[in-house]
Amino acid sequence: MNAPFAARGTATVLPQPYLLFLGDTTEPGFAKTAFGLRDWAGEKCVGEYACGATVSTGLPRLTPAEAVAKGARGLVIGVANPGGVIPPSWRTSLVEALEAGLDIVSGMHVRLADIPEVAEAAALLGRQLIDIRVPPADIPVATGRKRSGKRLLTVGTDCALGKKYTALAIARAFEARGIDADFRATGQTGIMIAGGGMPMDAVISDFEAGAAEVLSPDGAPEHWDVIEGQGSLAHPAYAAVSLGLLHGSQPDVFVVCHEPGRTAMLGTAGYTVATIEEIIDLTTALGRRTNPNIRCGGVSFNSSALDEAEAAALMEAESNRLGLPVADPVRGGPAFDALVESCLA
């Protein structure tokens, strides 16, 4: 896992350890970058820093100077709001981090170098501003050519409900079974964790499927690329990203990620979360265009709002209803083993 991204990818080397910046975020769904780094690269995170945020990673809250004293080298913007903007209210904190000795790593759409105060401070102090969301310049148009090796893609009934987490857990589970596998990152957090990948939502639409083809090149026949999904085919803003990634990934297997109890689709007004069956049907109907053998391997639940017994009962009922394995990768256990085996079947 986490092999260096070959050839045309964004092989960025990031300044670690990190201090995680939460801004003034009050919506936990928007802090998935920080949560992902805590969970999957925790040994690289010394603490968190905020300017009004009510969400927390549970890591020590440190000033930039305190973080530097603990060895931090980079401030990572750990939140992703709609549109990927950096609001003016964050700027003082970013400059403070630069002054304390930290480089800044951002996965936002807005480039750090386009914020005058930040750009000037970085230039004056000799700090790096690293925008990992800037895609490589030479992405080709997709060809649709079938590539060798095996591929799994996580998809979702909404944004921000566990597609990256599920892909990381499945890639680890494959490796634990002795199967050669790479986690392929498609968003800012995944790229920060993996050290490489393709920022799919920042790619120009005409090249979206081509970018997914570049992300998971030809592999050995028994090798698996486990690809982090993006958005949802049912999301009114982000479905274009999801479809380009699906077509270009040519997955043999997909896993539907869902959060029981979530009703409203993130970042929209008046849209309900899609059903699992809708996503299975859309993914199969569209995905078979580039891989006629596409199949659903199962369902991944983000059941963090439920207690152990509630979650187990719900997953068993949903598994019986759908005729597919249903598991929460955070909880693991036999249900998750069954999901992993189903993907490999």
Place this chain on the structure above:
Amino acid sequence: MNAPFAARGTATVLPQPYLLFLGDTTEPGFAKTAFGLRDWAGEKCVGEYACGATVSTGLPRLTPAEAVAKGARGLVIGVANPGGVIPPSWRTSLVEALEAGLDIVSGMHVRLADIPEVAEAAALLGRQLIDIRVPPADIPVATGRKRSGKRLLTVGTDCALGKKYTALAIARAFEARGIDADFRATGQTGIMIAGGGMPMDAVISDFEAGAAEVLSPDGAPEHWDVIEGQGSLAHPAYAAVSLGLLHGSQPDVFVVCHEPGRTAMLGTAGYTVATIEEIIDLTTALGRRTNPNIRCGGVSFNSSALDEAEAAALMEAESNRLGLPVADPVRGGPAFDALVESCLA
């Protein structure tokens, strides 16, 4: 029709009349920009110019100097190859056009200003280099909010088979019936014809649906936006563009564009053109997410490869088979009237 594009659009003023440049193109499907300008803005085109092309618009073949003598002010790059590149073999011709006194208008992905010989000649001579494929900088993320007014979107079983042509013809037919309508352009040729629009395939994927929302803002209850489609939901390279446009357009009615006899999908190897029924099913399943009332108004055939009797017989048979009006807007007649009435029903 062709009202100036309001607010956040690319309200470019183009230098007219045009000389149409065909480069060294041998594939008629790639010359749709030139054909579209000939057909829909013919009074603005003095002739064509090439450096090895075997395709022709039928307009007089002129040197840039001859075109300037006939009043031309702009050389329009009239071809669009996969990826939108300007090959080195065209550069001498482009510089010759600048030297003769023409500005250059391009809809390619590559920016004219990024080609050193062209940029230097333009700077030296004081000519304009206009890249109409550069989208506006302030496109928002889509909200999915239902907008007022009515919308029609053309969709396709492949690229380059009549989606723009069909939208232009339907917008004209609506106006001929006294209905207030705007043609909304989404590609380089349409934008050149309309004088404004949104270059959908050049928009960053995360903003694709948002760009379509900007393109057709709230309208009067009885007003129609007739929106030019892009790509195909079944195309392995371009489906992301098609889905973002579909979600953001929120069409009440869609018309499926198809070329009878075409078997291989353009720009791919091993992919067949989608069936009309597949495109109806995919468009309905995906489009109802942002407009639950979406319906297929009928089918538009590009029947240029058939003679009159063959085309009429095929369209009648297909209309009976599908239970929908089928017409070729180039041929017009009662079949096209029936298609227009079905869209308005």
